[in-house]
Amino acid sequence: MATYILALDQGTTSSRAILFDRNGHPVARAQRELTQHFPQSGWVEHDPLEIWHSQLDTLHQALASVGASPRDIAAIGIANQRETSLVWERATGKPLAPAIVWQDRRTAAHCAQLQAEGHEEQVRRRTGLLLDPYFSATKLAWLLDAIPHGRERAQAGELAAGTIDSWLIWKLSDGARHVTDATNASRTLLLDIDTGQWDPAMLALFDIPLPCLPQVVPSGTRGEPIALATALGHPVPITGVAGDQQAALFGQTCFVPGMAKNTYGTGCFVLMQTGDRRIHSSNRLLTTIASHTQERRYALEGSVFVGGAVVQWLRDGLGMIERAEDVEALAASVPDHGDVHVVPAFAGLGSPHWDPYARGAIVGLSRGSTRAHIARAALESIAFQSAELLQAMQADVGHPLTELRVDGGASANNLLMQFQSDLLGVPVVRPRCTETTALGAAYLAGLSAGYWESTGELAGNWQVDRVFEPAMSRDEAGGRLHTWARAVERSRGWTRADA
Ligand SMILES: Nc1ncnc2c1ncn2[C@@H]1O[C@H](COP(=O)(O)OP(=O)(O)O)[C@@H](O)[C@H]1O
Numbered sequence: 001m002a003t004y005i006l007a008l009d010q011g012t013t014s015s016r017a018i019l020f021d022r023n024g025h026p027v028a029r030a031q032r033e034l035t036q037h038f039p040q041s042g043w044v045e046h047d048p049l050e051i052w053h054s055q056l057d058t059l060h061q062a063l064a065s066v067g068a069s070p071r072d073i074a075a076i077g078i079a080n081q082r083e084t085s086l087v088w089e090r091a092t093g094k095p096l097a098p099a100i101v102w103q104d105r106r107t108a109a110h111c112a113q114l115q116a117e118g119h120e121e122q123v124r125r126r127t128g129l130l131l132d133p134y135f136s137a138t139k140l141a142w143l144l145d146a147i148p149h150g151r152e153r154a155q156a157g158e159l160a161a162g163t164i165d166s167w168l169i170w171k172l173s174d175g176a177r178h179v180t181d182a183t184n185a186s187r188t189l190l191l192d193i194d195t196g197q198w199d200p201a202m203l204a205l206f207d208i209p210l211p212c213l214p215q216v217v218p219s220g221t222r223g224e225p226i227a228l229a230t231a232l233g234h235p236v237p238i239t240g241v242a243g244d245q246q247a248a249l250f251g252q253t254c255f256v257p258g259m260a261k262n263t264y265g266t267g268c269f270v271l272m273q274t275g276d277r278r279i280h281s282s283n284r285l286l287t288t289i290a291s292h293t294q295e296r297r298y299a300l301e302g303s304v305f306v307g308g309a310v311v312q313w314l315r316d317g318l319g320m321i322e323r324a325e326d327v328e329a330l331a332a333s334v335p336d337h338g339d340v341h342v343v344p345a346f347a348g349l350g351s352p353h354w355d356p357y358a359r360g361a362i363v364g365l366s367r368g369s370t371r372a373h374i375a376r377a378a379l380e381s382i383a384f385q386s387a388e389l390l391q392a393m394q395a396d397v398g399h400p401l402t403e404l405r406v407d408g409g410a411s412a413n414n415l416l417m418q419f420q421s422d423l424l425g426v427p428v429v430r431p432r433c434t435e436t437t438a439l440g441a442a443y444l445a446g447l448s449a450g451y452w453e454s455t456g457e458l459a460g461n462w463q464v465d466r467v468f469e470p471a472m473s474r475d476e477a478g479g480r481l482h483t484w485a486r487a488v489e490r491s492r493g494w495t496r497a498d499a
């Protein structure tokens, strides 16, 4: 009798494998860091084979740590960094170029050209997204331009393109399945999010030949599995797949419209469940597919490109701290930010600004500023950027948020969580299991495999670790957000040729 659900969480900075039991408790966990390649300013790449091998290694490590084998897995769920795109050869399974990571800005000029030609409104209406290098379409177009005879070969069906879910499923199924789930597909700029099908108008706009794209499948349904993971020796059904941020929304059991979560990882991603309603944002947020099980569900999303990564920069770039968690003590060693603001626009700015030309800035420095003020301001920047998104989201849905569920590596930081609650004026709720991305993938897979019966059962598993109640006056919070907006202004458009 299979005892566990195995979740694979292929994130930007690491690959993880976690085994969950019926109570949604993680019983085994393995993690491997992933090398980040920065070949040019604004470029970010991953090695597709390192992604695959690191993921496979963690899978075997997690199983070995509890003496389990593939036979003990009822089903596999996959959650992955989204938008990151790659192209491989169908005949050999060989990647033809490094994967272009979601943070990569190399296609900014292509996006600007399409904007100047007036395509953005159509793109927004069809895909729920907007023209920014963040999404997959211009990355795939760039890869097909760079690969010799790329477009002809793609048209002839010789090449396979996709996001990381497609790549992992291809490898796990020994090349038998070239598929992507609806949530991942909804991040490509190529999907009509009303029909859930590739959109011929978008394929034409970005010049992407249909034969190279994966088949779009649900994130999980009872019946036929999405694929069989034959590469493990014993075939295990893959029955759940979602982009990592949608998986986190599922893992936080935000099933009711209006419920929202923020994941504080490398970036920060706020998603609000909107059920079967596709909301058009008036505030430059994204509409995305939250999940596709029996029905398609939508979410409003705001994406911050540099969240916890600003803490990595304090550690690796500035050498201010040894470990990410040390930032809390350093930031708490001063009573406040001392008027310092750090705008970590290292990879441009995401929602709601969408400025690929913005770059990082530290403003408000005085003779009395110390590294502790900079650390505190860097930490606060994570909450400021998230608060901007939540303000925009509340304006779009027309009602206030009642609580924010949080997860991801930086949600462990109590100072940050308290400041987040202070800025928003609503409780910030951290669950016991903050591996909600992996949990969401496990839930999708386990529901499809009949391991769990209903979403109600899953919601019952969710447990609170700590609630952060707002302690700042609304006036003070408003003042802080206003000053933050002034700091952001100073970072905008920095690398524009005409700036
Ligand atoms: N205690 C902490 N305080 C602030 N940031 C933290 C803390 N612990 C980890 N981080 C940040 O969280 C991020 C890692 O979170 P994780 O959810 O593993 O990210 P990802 O899934 O994007 O790889 C890193 O950017 C790290 O700097």
Ligand SMILES: O=P(O)(O)OC[C@H](O)CO
Pocket: 010, 011, 012, 013, 080, 081, 082, 083, 102, 243, 244, 245, 265, 266, 267
């Ligand atoms: O891998 P993460 O957690 O940094 O998430 C990356 C997002 O999916 C990018 O859209």
